[in-house]
Amino acid sequence: MDLIVTATAQGLLWGIMALGIFITYRILDLPDMTAEGSFPLGAAVCARLILSGVHPLLAALAAFIIGALAGFITGFLITKANMPGLLAGILTMTGLYSINLRIMNRANLSLLGKQKITDLLSRYNLPPQFDTIFMGILLTVLIITALVLFFKTELGQAVIATGDNEKMARSLGISTNRTKILGLMLSNGIVAAAGALIAQDNGYADISMGIGTIVIGLASVIIGEVIFGNLSFANRLICVILGAIIYRFIIMFVLLVGLQPNDLKLISAIILAFCLALPSLRNKLNLNFFNKKEVL
Amino acid sequence: MKKMIGFISVLALILTFAFFTNQTKTNTATKKDLPIVGVLQLTSHPALDLIYEGIIDALNEEGFIDGETMTLDFQNAQGDQSNLNSMSARFVSRNTAVMVGIATPAAQALANSSQEIPIILGAVSNPEEAGLVANNEKPGGNITGVSDLTPIKEQFELIKELLPEAKKIGILYSSSEDNSIVQAKQAAEIATAMGYETTTLTVSSTNDVSQVSSSLASQVDAIWVPTDNTVASAMNTLIAATDANHIPVFPAVDTMVEEGGLATIGLNQYELGKLTGQMTAAVLKGESDPATTPVQYLEQGEIILNEEKAKELGISIPQTLLDQMANQ
Numbered sequence: 001m002d003l004i005v006t007a008t009a010q011g012l013l014w015g016i017m018a019l020g021i022f023i024t025y026r027i028l029d030l031p032d033m034t035a036e037g038s039f040p041l042g043a044a045v046c047a048r049l050i051l052s053g054v055h056p057l058l059a060a061l062a063a064f065i066i067g068a069l070a071g072f073i074t075g076f077l078i079t080k081a082n083m084p085g086l087l088a089g090i091l092t093m094t095g096l097y098s099i100n101l102r103i104m105n106r107a108n109l110s111l112l113g114k115q116k117i118t119d120l121l122s123r124y125n126l127p128p129q130f131d132t133i134f135m136g137i138l139l140t141v142l143i144i145t146a147l148v149l150f151f152k153t154e155l156g157q158a159v160i161a162t163g164d165n166e167k168m169a170r171s172l173g174i175s176t177n178r179t180k181i182l183g184l185m186l187s188n189g190i191v192a193a194a195g196a197l198i199a200q201d202n203g204y205a206d207i208s209m210g211i212g213t214i215v216i217g218l219a220s221v222i223i224g225e226v227i228f229g230n231l232s233f234a235n236r237l238i239c240v241i242l243g244a245i246i247y248r249f250i251i252m253f254v255l256l257v258g259l260q261p262n263d264l265k266l267i268s269a270i271i272l273a274f275c276l277a278l279p280s281l282r283n284k285l286n287l288n289f290f291n292k293k294e295v296l
Numbered sequence: 297m298k299k300m301i302g303f304i305s306v307l308a309l310i311l312t313f314a315f316f317t318n319q320t321k322t323n324t325a326t327k328k329d330l331p332i333v334g335v336l337q338l339t340s341h342p343a344l345d346l347i348y349e350g351i352i353d354a355l356n357e358e359g360f361i362d363g364e365t366m367t368l369d370f371q372n373a374q375g376d377q378s379n380l381n382s383m384s385a386r387f388v389s390r391n392t393a394v395m396v397g398i399a400t401p402a403a404q405a406l407a408n409s410s411q412e413i414p415i416i417l418g419a420v421s422n423p424e425e426a427g428l429v430a431n432n433e434k435p436g437g438n439i440t441g442v443s444d445l446t447p448i449k450e451q452f453e454l455i456k457e458l459l460p461e462a463k464k465i466g467i468l469y470s471s472s473e474d475n476s477i478v479q480a481k482q483a484a485e486i487a488t489a490m491g492y493e494t495t496t497l498t499v500s501s502t503n504d505v506s507q508v509s510s511s512l513a514s515q516v517d518a519i520w521v522p523t524d525n526t527v528a529s530a531m532n533t534l535i536a537a538t539d540a541n542h543i544p545v546f547p548a549v550d551t552m553v554e555e556g557g558l559a560t561i562g563l564n565q566y567e568l569g570k571l572t573g574q575m576t577a578a579v580l581k582g583e584s585d586p587a588t589t590p591v592q593y594l595e596q597g598e599i600i601l602n603e604e605k606a607k608e609l610g611i612s613i614p615q616t617l618l619d620q621m622a623n624q
Contacts, residue, residue: 002389005314006382008307014378097500101471108400108474110427112407127315129385202381203408206401207472209377228300235300242303252382264374 002129007252009129011245012136013198014216016143018244019237020190021217026236027151028163028183030078033089033214035191037096038070040210042192043199044100047109050200056117060196067192068185070096075181093210100207107207116200132201139197143190144237150186151233159183191217215268220244222275247271331393331580332367333360336383336406338399339375341525342551343565347398347418350569351576358577366393366580373402380405388413394579396572397441400426400475407439414579414586417441418572419565421475421523423591432591440586442572446523446548447597448483450561452490454599455546457614458559458606459518464493466516466543468509468534470526471498479522479548487520505530506537513541521547521557531555544609550600558605561597568594598624 017039024032042063049059070092077088101107118131126134150156161169162179170176191213199205224236224243231239254267335351337344348370355366362368369392371383384405387395395410397403398418406415407428415438417423422432422443429435432443455462465487469476480496487494497512499505505527512519519538521527527534528549535556538545544558553560571592578584599621606613 002314002386003382004310006385008311010378010382106474106477107472108426110404112404112427127389130315133311198378202377202405204401204404206377206474228303231297231300235297238304239300242300245307248378251376251379264376 003252003256004249005129005133007248008245009132009136009201011248012133012140012241013194013201014248015220015241015244016136016140016197017191017194017213018217018220018240019140019143019147020187020194021214022221022237022240023147023183023187023190025218025221026163027160028180028187030085030163030180030184031089032071032074032184032187033086034070034074034092034096034184034188035089035217036210036213037093037100038067038188038192039195039213040100040205040207041070041096041103042067042195043205043209044103044109044207045192046196047111047199047205048103050111050114050116051109056115056119056200060117060193060200063196064189064193067195068189070192071184071186071188072181074188075184078184079177079180097207104205104207109205111200111203111205116203117197118201140241144234144241147237148234155179155182212265212268215272216244216247219247219268219272219275222272223247226275226278330363330365330367332369332387332390333576333580334369334387334390334392334395335371336380336387336395336397336402337370337372338380338402340372343549344398344419346565347569347572350566350571351396351398351418351573352569354570354573355577358574358581360577360580377401381409384409394576396576403428403439403441410438412438415439415441416572416576416579416586417443417591419444419568421445421478425478426474429591434588435591436587438586440589440591441575442568442592442594444523444563444565444568445593446479446563447561448479448522448548449486450597451520451546451548452483452486452492454559454561454617455518455520456490457617458611459544462492462517464495464516464518466512466519467494467496467521468512468519468527469496469498469522469524471500473524473526476522476524476527483520483522499526499530502526502530502533505533509534509537510540513538513543516543519543519545521545521552523548528552531557539608542609544605544611550598553600553602556605557602558609558611559599559601561599563594563597 021035024030045066046059046063049062050056074088074092077083077091078085118135121131121134151160158174159179159182161174162176166176220243221240223246224239228239250271337348360366373379373383380402388409392413394414394416395406396416396418397406400420403417403420418441420426420443423429424432428439467480467483469480484494484496495515497508499508531552534545547553547557547560550560550562571594
């Protein structure tokens with residue numbers, strides 16, 4: 001029971017990160033590796049600021065802004081320097097490693113005994129982990145609402161159009177360079193904010209905490225899609241969060257069964273590959289047990 | 297859509313249930329059965345596993361046996377930092393009598409989860425710098441433990457003894473490990489105080505080791521390496537580069553000497569674990585309070601020397617050192 005609670009709490013926070021990945025991967029149709037650098041960037045900025053006495057909420061907001069800057073650099077490399085998206089992301093991510101070390105001045109910054117976002121709920125004496133859950137629900141609702149509202153605006157629609165069909169979007173007079181950069185900024189801002197929140201929840205920022213974030217993010221997006229099917233935009237965002245929670249359940253289950261720790265990464269890769277292949281497998285084998293209702 | 301709402305309601309139901317049962321559990325948790333000892337380890341790694349073995353052996357010697365006089369709850373986060381948190385929460389919700397953290401992130405996760413339950417640190421180089429205790433001498437809170445700070449000063453004295461003519465010392469470590477940065481900073485201070493000229497270079501992954509170490513080897517008379525996982529993994533690459541320049545390597549860890557380093561004065565990980573276990577037992581018996589128990593260090597280091605390597609590099613070993621080794 002406790003494990004389900006902590007997995008949910010962790011899933012909510014990681015789900016925010018997955019929302020950032022969703023914007024680049026699904027909306028812009030651009031696999032963006034910047035996230036592996038902007039995630040620890042957000043953690044580093046947030047830890048530094050909290051240590052110098054800044055309020056944890058403001059620190060997370062600052063992480064968002066600086067993460068967006070990282071996204072801007074990738075966007076600039078893609079649109080102005082005409083680089084392939086994957087390469088541009090990898091370059092920014094690599095550069096951010098040194099920048100993160102500069103910001104933290106070391107490899108690990110401790111936040112013990114400092115004020116954290118979840119401390120804002122401490123006066124209610126919630127059971128363990130529930131402060132993270134309530135804060136996580138509050139933040140995800142806020143972020144999803146903001147995203148839904150944004151993508152309803154003309155600018156947001158232009159971003160969606162760019163990802164759907166760039167040529168068509170350009171012929172409609174949309175500056176696709178600008179919308180791409182905007183999407184990348186939004187995505188990396190959210191990823192960095194998630195880095196800030198997770199650093200606060202863990203009690204430290206670590207230079208290597210970004211490793212594997214892309215896989216976790218993609219897994220959350222895809223698990224959500226595979227399990228819950230094709231839904232309206234707002235519901236798809238909710239499914240990303242649910243996907244992140246389910247991913248945590250799977251990891252928890254793998255750990256409980258007592259599989260070899262060294263195999264954990266392989267197992268996550270296999271789960272992800274399976275989820276990615278499931279739609280086409282289902283078509284080939286004509287297995288409609290998952291989507292029966294939607295098919296009819 | 298239906299599935300989504302279904303999943304959310306099931307999850308909400310479970311969480312509501314957990315919310316209320318947890319509430320009552322924390323209120324009525326006065327059942328005094330066997331004391332629970334929670335041990336949280338960062339990952340499976342030979343050095344960390346040895347520490348864990350030492351902890352258990354020391355606890356057994358002090359009369360704490362799993363299932364008879366205590367309940368052992370051992371959790372291994374398998375290197376995934378997001379797991380540390382869940383496992384610490386588990387300890388707190390089970391009302392453990394004492395928690396033991398092996399390696400810095402594990403200790404930080406524990407410290408983050410409770411300000412009341414005593415926490416014993418197994419192998420954290422400098423608890424004060426990691427923000428775990430207010431002061432290494434007087435921790436002041438619920439945390440104390442054992443430092444695995446390598447005897448850097450003794451290691452540099454060993455360099456002086458083996459290479460009396462050396463003037464320039466290179467320091468090589470990876471920038472992604474906090475532990476290494478702390479050690480390298482200290483090593484540079486100690487070396488400068490001893491009159492050495494130091495050059496420090498860092499690597500960010502094992503891929504950099506080859507190039508960085510050949511560049512470093514061409515500039516110095518000897519290279520010192522801290523307890524560093526990245527360099528340890530690429531030890532063969534480092535040795536290939538230093539052998540080409542006929543430069544000896546003085547690593548901080550004994551296993552790295554076996555892999556081609558020249559010599560070190562190292563800490564025995566098992567003994568570190570035993571010291572940690574003894575401190576844990578003392579807290580369990582109520583004999584000590586973390587707030588007033590200073591962070592402890594393992595005093596005696598063992599000299600480990602690679603005689604084959606010394607012959608290869610044409611370094612003669614002083615008789616005094618050989619005698620010292622025979623006595624340990």
